[in-house]
Amino acid sequence: MTLSICETCGTQYADAPAVPMHCPVCEDDRQYVGPKGQTWTTHDALKSGYMLRLEDDAGLLGIGLAPDFAINQRALYLPTDAGNILWECLSLVTDDAVGVLKARGGVDLIVISHPHFYASMVEWSEALGNVPILLHEADKEWVRRPSPNIRFWSGDTHRLSDGVTLIRSGGHFPGSTVLHWKDGPRTGGALFSGDAPQVVSDRRHVSFMHSYPNYMPMKSDAVRGMQARLEGYAFEDVFGYTWGRNIIGKARAAVDESFERYLSAMAG
Secondary structure, three states, X not given: OXXXXXXXXXXXXXXXXXXXXXXXXXXXXOOOOOOOOOOEEEHHHHHHHOEXXXXXXXXXXXXXXXXXXXXXXXXXXEEEOOEEEEEOOOOOOOHHHHHHHHHOOOOOEEEOOOHHHOOOHHHHHHHOOOOOEEEEXXXXXXXXXXXXXEEEEOOXXXXXXXXXXXXXXXXXXXXXXXXXEOOOOOOOOEEEOOOOOEEOOOOOOEEOEEEOOOOEEOOHHHHHHHHHHHXXXXXXXXXXXXXXXXXXXXXXXXXXXXXXXXXXXXXX
16 A cells, blocks of 8 residues: 655645556646656655754744755744644654654644645644644545544634634635734734745735646635735734745734735736
8 A cells, every 4th residue: 555645746645555646736727747747756755865854934943844845835833822733734754853843842733724735744643643633624625635633624713722713814725724823923923824825035025826836816806805804813923835934023014015915916
């Protein structure tokens, strides 16, 4: 049996007697199949060619693959009043990384923003003691490796504690999720945004795309819906999907300006 991992999106698939013929995640118009066609690897093969990079990213422990692999997101360790949360997931798990997380108090919950970052989420959950994985039910169809550790939530908000709320931002995927941490990691709080919205290269704005690699903009109605669902949440920082792609300081104003800038551009 083989737990195949797509080399383009990094998604791990369930046990199967043969390597899959297709990756629906990459064949969807938000992603792409690589120029060499559909290619696969395994977790053991990743271990032989990659390692996990554990470094500070704007005051939080970040975890990513080195060298870069697939979409190249990094996960973040959030010590919140809702427990220790692993925000986002990666294709590779190592004993060293699990040891570092356990030394910091372990992980109580894995939360993932959208299907492109599901990666080896079940592998991570099992390595960390079968901790729950929280996903929005609107994206249930994209789960490639089912597990009893996966818990689905519904609606536009899911409050984990007084300080932590999950918000369905939508747009990129129907269940695209952001995490609002009211009290951390710095005074003023933070928004963890994944791809919807995505912090852009200038680190002063966010933007909104149906497909980032294929340059397909998000529909204005979806952006307005996201704008409405984020209204009323204060935050000083936004943490984006990969290393250093953050807005540190005055992020609420930057996001508000970005909504207006994008909607104005789409209106011509």
